[in-house]
Amino acid sequence: MSQFEPKYRPNGKTSLGTGSFGTVNLVQNIKSKQLYAIKSIQQCNIQTPYEQEGVEREIKVHLKCRHPNIVNLYDSFIEQGNVYMVLEYAENGNLYNYVQRRKRLEEKEACKYFIQTCKALQYLHEMNVFHRDIKPENLLLDNNNDLKLCDFGWCAENIHLKRKTFCGTYEYMAPEIVSDLPYDYKIDIWSVGVLLYELLHGYAPFKGKEYKEIAQNIKNGLIRYSSTISQDAQELIKNILQKDPQSRLSFKDIYQSAFVQRCFPQQQGCKINQIISQN
Incomplete structure (x- = not known):
């Protein structure tokens, strides 16, 4: 996460919402200044082999998707046991x-x-x-x-x-x-x-x-x-x-x-x- 810094929205928060098993926050790449949405899944939320398999499947499937009406998943990584997904930021909300x-x-x-x-x-x-x-x-x-x-x-x-x-x-x-x-x-x-x-x-x-x-x-x-x-x-x-x-x-x-x-x-x-x- 060292290449990203929190980006605060007009409401003073970085949170963009919650998804299945995780939270989504707005961040900015320190070098490029590009905005991204990062979905983080805490290690404590992955309790069973079934849940682990689900997270792996989510990343595998999403990384293969390239379609104008699907949010891009650019990267994923594990840090201190937590899973992070670097996603395209859709600025007009849901x-x-x-x-x-x-x-x-x-x-x-x-x-x-x-x-x-x-x-x-x-x-x-x-x-x-x-x-x-x-x-x-x-x-x-x-x-x-x-x-x-x-x-x-x-x-x-x-x-x-x-x-x-x-x-x-x-x-x-x-x-x-x-x-x-x-x-x-x-x-x-x-x-x-x-x-x-x-x-x-x-x-x-x-x-x-x-x-x-x-x-x-x-x-x-x-x-x-x-x-x-x-x-x-x-x-x-x-x-x-x-x-x-x-x-x-x-x-x-x-x-x-x-x-x-x-x-x-x-x-x-x-x-x-x-x-x-x-x-």
Whole structure:
């Protein structure tokens, strides 16, 4: 850590938040003055071989990722038994806080972040990895307000291998997880449906005072939409949030949906049809 020094934010703190197993702080490289986010995992938080394996997998997978909508992991090292990850700094914070400040997003802006999340996840799935913890807090915004997926602490390799590890964030869990059934990468697809709903409403579709109530609402699958939400947005969310994983839309289907075709912002001369043709 000798090459870095703490960088204090306007609130007088260096903390950027917490991730799975660790904390994230803003630092500056002493020589280059470049800002980075450093995720630190204390040795005391790695208690079991399973947790050690998880940290090693997080680093291995993240180091291989090079995608415009995924936060870069530049380096990792161990110092005094603690694990440190040197990450790209996304200066505009996370998507959760961004949405909360605005109450909800207009459909075109929501679609932009929804598609950028889909593109990041599609890239991971093509690498035979799924994330398992999609939520607005794990979606960061850079200085151009473009989205960057972060926190690979719950990622898993081999997307078609069924598993039963209970993980993720309650409101974003797929029915198969809360029903204690084997699941695969299609839980990520479910999560982007929940994400789109939350971006448009300002809150997740399945709420509750405690986990049991949230889980029951997810199993019931009853979704109520605001009258301000367009029919094509409702249709897309409904077709993603299918209880049967095999019935959920693919990314190609999502890109070709009426909502995305209507709302996707024409950024940098890139049209949605170009994205479809690339995948």
